[in-house]
Amino acid sequence: MGSMKRKRPDEPEKSFFRSKFEWVRGPMLGSGGFGSVYLATVKKSKLGCEGFPTVMAVKTFSKSSELATESSYLTLFRDCPFIIGSYGTNLTIGDDGYLKCNVFLEYADGGTIGDLIEKSGGSGLCESDVSKYTKAILKGLEYIHERGYVHCDLKPDNILLVRSDSGFVPKIGDFGLAKMAMQKLSRQGTSMYFSPETVTHKIQEQPSDIWAVGCIVLGMLTGRQPWEAKGGADLRPLIASKLPNVPGWLSEDAKDFLRKCLLRDPFKRSTVAELLTHSFVTKPDRVGEVEPVKEVASVSSPEQGDYGSFIPLGSWSSEEAVDFGPIPPVAVLNPRPVIPSTACQGASNFAVMGAA
Ligand code: ADE
Numbered sequence: 331m332g333s334m335k336r337k338r339p340d341e342p343e344k345s346f347f348r349s350k351f352e353w354v355r356g357p358m359l360g361s362g363g364f365g366s367v368y369l370a371t372v373k374k375s376k377l378g379c380e381g382f383p384t385v386m387a388v389k390t391f392s393k394s395s396e397l398a399t400e401s402s403y404l405t406l407f408r409d410c411p412f413i414i415g416s417y418g419t420n421l422t423i424g425d426d427g428y429l430k431c432n433v434f435l436e437y438a439d440g441g442t443i444g445d446l447i448e449k450s451g452g453s454g455l456c457e458s459d460v461s462k463y464t465k466a467i468l469k470g471l472e473y474i475h476e477r478g479y480v481h482c483d484l485k486p487d488n489i490l491l492v493r494s495d496s497g498f499v500p501k502i503g504d505f506g507l508a509k510m511a512m513q514k515l516s517r518q519g520t521s522m523y524f525s526p527e528t529v530t531h532k533i534q535e536q537p538s539d540i541w542a543v544g545c546i547v548l549g550m551l552t553g554r555q556p557w558e559a560k561g562g563a564d565l566r567p568l569i570a571s572k573l574p575n576v577p578g579w580l581s582e583d584a585k586d587f588l589r590k591c592l593l594r595d596p597f598k599r600s601t602v603a604e605l606l607t608h609s610f611v612t613k614p615d616r617v618g619e620v621e622p623v624k625e626v627a628s629v630s631s632p633e634q635g636d637y638g639s640f641i642p643l644g645s646w647s648s649e650e651a652v653d654f655g656p657i658p659p660v661a662v663l664n665p666r667p668v669i670p671s672t673a674c675q676g677a678s679n680f681a682v683m684g685a686a
Pocket residue numbers: 359360367387414435436437438439441490503
């Protein structure tokens with residue numbers, strides 16, 4: 331591939347198939363085991379794409395099965411305002427000559443909750459912001475759990491902050507490890523947000539997500555990680571035998587909320603529905619009502635029925651999905667309209683400093 335002509339930075343990505351828009355890959359926004367995320371700028375919209383944003387994030391995988399996992403979950407959850415939006419998928423050929431599998435995402439220009447915690451320099455965020463963020467995370471998680479799924483990889487870096495008129499709306503992202511409840515783990519990851527039953531018995535069900543919520547809330551309140559990780563040491567023995575330290579100086583509400591998430595017995599942990607009624611997130615003096623973002627336009631995509639690039643979840647598991655059959659001849663966009671920031675008012679009220 332050495333003889334391949336290098337692409338100019340502003341030259342549109344060459345889509346493997348006829349695409350509904352031309353786009354340019356911008357700077358890398360993040361990377362991990364899942365693949366890499368870049369800024370994507372749409373260069374030329376074609377008819378039918380008027381409702382889509384000109385700036386998106388594009389997550390790029392080298393395996394089509396990983397693209398399939400992520401995009402099928404994002405499609406399934408796309409009506410939830412507290413889950414990162416997705417606009418569709420396409421395939422391109424990279425500079426290295428290899429196939430790149432892309433999923434277009436709502437751009438989270440506020441970074442992540444992980445960035446906010448880091449920026450706090452070990453002080454944590456103020457409790458009223460934590461309370462609002464927690465409510466939004468729980469609403470996103472309720473949407474996932476009510477439909478019978480488990481996220482399996484909740485952590486501060488997977489909670490993205492999307493700008494609205496009055497602050498940033500937290501949205502759950504990264505469904506690379508997600509699974510249907512009661513099904514065996516599709517892929518085993520490692521995370522310091524894993525629950526005791528996950529590290530001891532590889533059991534990861536909805537209560538395991540609740541444990542992770544407890545760890546995230548603790549991190550937001552204290553500015554610290556749930557466990558002190560010394561030089562990449564294996565944390566599993568610690569997670570299996572101890573509880574994260576909940577400081578006594580936290581409010582009674584916060585401590586009670588954390589106690590209900592961080593119970594070693596998964597059967598005793600509160601459910602997401604129960605936590606949504608906890609005074610830590612419902613106190614009216616500090617919590618703006620979190621309303622769903624209203625859709626303001628509806629753009630229909632004539633290809634969707636014919637060429638939908640997403641796999642029906644019922645007939646698929648990521649272990650089997652080495653490839654997902656015939657690739658659609660058109661890069662499909664989901665008709666998920668752009669939501670102008672004014673439409674987010676009810677969903678936000680997050681006057682969050684330092685998120686930009
Ligand atoms: N990192 C991962 N996903 C992202 C997104 N949707 N926007 C910005 N940065 C990201």
